Amino acid sequence: MGVNGYGTIGKRVADAVDAQPDMEVIGVAKTQPNFEAHTAVKRGYPMYAAIPERMPLFSEAGIDVEGAVDEMVADADIVVDCTPSGIGAENKALYESHDTPAIFQGGEDADVGEVSFNARANYDDARGVDYVRTVSCNTTGLSRIIAPLREEYGVEKVRATLVRRGGDPGQNSRGPINDILPNPISIPSHHGPDVNTIFPDLAIDTLGLKVPATLMHVHSLNVTLEDDVTAAHVRQLLESESRVYVIPEGLGIDGAGKLKDFALDAGRPRGDLWENCVWGESIAVEGRDLYLFQAIHQESDVIPENVDAIRAMTESVDQAESMVTTDDYLGVGI
Ligand code: NAD
Missing domain, CATH: 3.40.50.720 (NAD(P)-binding Rossmann-like Domain)
Structure with missing residues (x-):
């Protein structure tokens, strides 16, 4: 190669x-x-x-x-x-x-x-x-969650807000350095159609923002499922995925900064996090609506x-x- x-x-x-x-x-x-x-x-x-x-x-x-x-x-x-x-x-x-x-x-x-x-x-x-x-880092991160949900419960509709890092650590000409940008401002963003290159028949709307951070992207996800589920069942499902890390409560990992520290402390090369990092506490279900937060390491997933x-x-x-x-x-x- x-x-x-x-x-x-x-x-x-x-x-x-x-x-x-x-x-x-x-x-x-x-x-x-x-x-x-x-x-x-x-x-x-x-x-x-x-x-x-x-x-x-x-x-x-x-x-x-x-x-x-x-x-x-x-x-x-x-x-x-x-x-x-x-x-x-x-x-x-x-x-x-x-x-x-x-x-x-x-x-x-x-x-x-x-x-x-x-x-x-x-x-x-x-x-x-x-x-x-x-596919891109964001599409990879979304696909890894959507695939098991579709297989296990069926997915009616995905709505995702992507809080995107302004640039990678070495990209010192990118930004913003002091702003919060709806990006792209038009809704829905281009990310949903990219996810459709993997799941052509999926109903998905995405919104994007850019923030002054280089560490990771963070996704706020709402998936309307076809079946009634419990948060515990979804958590079990995601925990069984090799490329999804469900962050346990009690570790004190409350953001992307600590996730990166965690990866560096663990001796990961370049502090890489190849897995989607889903906060276990965030997995919530209201009827057929699933909600969760996940962090995506754009440089390595x-x-x-x-x-x-x-x-x-x-x-x-x-x-x-x-x-x-x-x-x-x-x-x-x-
Ligand atoms: P990068 O700028 O870090 O690396 C690109 C490299 O290619 C640089 O070393 C550059 O000098 C070199 N290059 C430029 N022109 C070249 C040419 N004609 N022939 C050979 N090499 C050339 O970019 P990146 O972040 O690694 O992104 C690469 C691709 O991966 C892009 O399509 C990007 O969208 C995608 N991607 C990037 C990320 C991310 O967050 N960095 C995540 C997922 C996917």
């Missing part, structure tokens, strides 16, 4: 793939020899220049370059494209010219791939498919999904085996 675009998502995908028993990272492609390039070399990933003319910059920075990105694409069985939104679609012609299957990220339009992917919800749809889009997408596309193992393997070797599950 080769990673094209070694930033926030790309470096995590490389490490997650490297940790798997049935996969190998044959290279990572970068545009510039920055700190992430130096770390990639220390981790033993062969370095390729995403922009061939910039190869000398890497040599000047003391980084050996194996070649240009198209050589990596030619050698790889599959490429995970983790370039910024819109660049992935531009790169598709490169992958097609080498007959190399590729996975794109959630910042791309859905039509970049034949399938939009979430391992829990539609693993089999990506079997044998050459171009797949792993899509990482196990990319690993599973590789197995689905290469038809190596089934959904259950892939998800268990990914989780075991990455360390998912609290």
